Amino acid sequence: MIEFESVSKRFDDGTVAVEDFSFVLPSRQTTVFVGSSGCGKTTLLRMINRMIEPTSGRITIDGVDIAGRNKVELRRSIGYVLQAAGLLPHRKVVDNVATVPILQGVNKSEARSRALDLLDTVGLDRSLAKRYPRQLSGGQQQRVGVARALASDPNVLLMDEPFGAVDPIVRADLQAELNRLQRELGKTIVFVTHDIDEAFLLADQVVIFRKGGIIAQAGTPAQILAEPADDFVASFIGADKGKRTLHLQQREGDDGLTLVVDGDGRPIGVLREGGVEPGAEPSADPLATSGDRADP
């Protein structure tokens, strides 16, 4: 469990990035920080591995105040994945993944053999191990970034917009892969994104921020979709525009299939029988995501 207790951060130039933030991030769950640019998400994330020090307040991991821990040792014990993957350009993939375990004293051949296992874990072919980062696609580089972050088998994984720079198809792949990995590994993940859809897809718990690291709403995706706390949240999740309001539509030439469209009229799927109780009248039930309730 990671706990923020009245944490504030004022930078040297006087910018207050975070003000009096208190929050608990449960172990083995994915907490997603979401909010528009400059609201303090990255600052909060980087305070967890002490890349940024709070001006006041306390952060504990499993009850231990991180201020009392050795900074370098703390940083190496926490996985960290960045948007640009942050790989070392002059090292081969396998060595990028093995770097932290070697720094922690694991012998080279064992670290490399574990690195190859980790490539399997993140769905990369072992034949890529000898390439340099520039010889990989953006999506592959991100997978290497995740493998590297997992290399020291950390309990905590910090992910700062890790899939922000890849195209939507690769991004969807990486998101699905992260959900699969998390089911297997059960890490305490803190994930930062601008993208509310990504947040809802990955999170056990979502925190929507206003500027200054102020919580606009925190809860499960279902809770937030069902009851946006205020107009700011409703607008942020698109409920106000009907983005999450689903409708059924039947069109000519669709062989009687019922199309599901979102509030902007974009087709997002078809209605299948599977979600309806046998004998029950077909209804919008299978679609009863809270989007229905977000109808203005």
Ligand SMILES: Nc1ncnc2c1ncn2[C@@H]1O[C@H](COP(=O)(O)OP(=O)(O)OP(=O)(O)O)[C@@H](O)[C@H]1O
């Ligand atoms: N080193 C710094 N010195 C001064 N101000 C900073 C510094 N780092 C961040 N800030 C400011 O603190 C505020 C929060 O920044 P932060 O990077 O945490 O936001 P963010 O929500 O992660 O934004 P983004 O989504 O754009 O990455 C912003 O106003 C930013 O300009």
